[in-house]
Amino acid sequence: MPSPRLSVVVTRRLPEPVETRMKELFDVRLRDPDTRMSREELAEAMQSADVLVPTITDQIDAALIGQAGDRLRLIANYGSGVDHIDVATARSRGILVSNTPGVVTEDTADMVMALIMAVTRRIPEGIASMAGGNWDGWSPMAFLGSRLAGKRLGILGMGRIGQAVARRAKVFGCQVHYHNRRRVRPEIEEELEATWWESLDQMLARMDIVSINCPHTPSTFHLLNARRLKLMKPSAVVVNASRGEVIDENALTRALRAGEIAGAGLDVYERGNQINPRLREVPNVVLLPHMGSATIEGRIEMGEKVLINIKTFADGHRPPDQVVPGML
Ligand SMILES: NC(=O)C1=CN([C@@H]2O[C@H](COP(=O)(O)OP(=O)(O)OC[C@H]3O[C@@H](n4cnc5c(N)ncnc54)[C@H](O)[C@@H]3O)[C@@H](O)[C@H]2O)C=CC1
């Protein structure tokens, strides 16, 4: 007798081809309408399903995992960051966790470059001027930004996205520097012509642009804090398309106001979509609504990764993108 199909609950709407394939393969409950699940709805889903497919805005904490039903065996996250899932508690309950790394690397690196260009070349100001109909023609001194070529870019977190940013920045003529938990392989350093800094503090003090590309973990929480922001050059710019918690947002706001750094470009925030109102008021900040990976191709490939993770698990193997505590 064929084994019964796995019961899967998906917490948000996904691209149509992904949902169609989910229906073909599993006994799936899809989300309709496309709103976030409440905590009660998540708890109910975790009681009734074999597999939960949450996204990065669902807080799957120890309490929720503690209440999960015995049949929940896999949390197959739709997203690469897993800082919203208590992976250690899941493991202690024998629940596997998987994610979708690698498929949005290029898209997110593109958006990092867009943020760098937006801040250093004042693109939002130009757009606002045109939209407001108050541009009165070219002027030698209008909208002066700073040149990217020749600038030092310091990448904090030289993993997949960090390296994709480095590749782009090199083409733009930047000098690439990086700080990472571990030094990357020599051939990668050579390809990127990248300089490794063992000391984050020393790197920060010398960079023109800093791009944050490490995950949010206990060791990266507020890595860019008030003390480190003070080390940076007053002309420096910071961009963050990883997770908001890596920067102390209050300290960043103060540093921008005090002119300790020149600008910031953010795709992610410390409290999700609860944007610090003071951040909106400071000049030289470009704020994006967590859209670093938002391409249709990337979203479909994320879904394909989720499908492969669940299918492999259903076939009795470990999902290829299994996340284990401490691996990030
Ligand atoms: N804005 C967006 O839409 C997206 C954001 N992300 C975020 O970007 C993060 C990075 O993604 P990937 O590059 O694919 O991850 P990755 O795992 O390939 O690279 C992360 C790098 O950070 C380094 N790292 C970790 N802790 C560190 C520490 N304390 N100090 C210095 N380096 C440290 C790791 O050694 C690794 O090299 C994800 O965890 C996710 O939070 C990912 C995709 C899209």
Ligand SMILES: O=C(O)C(=O)CO
């Ligand atoms: O995958 C992630 O971690 C994101 O932030 C969105 O793609």
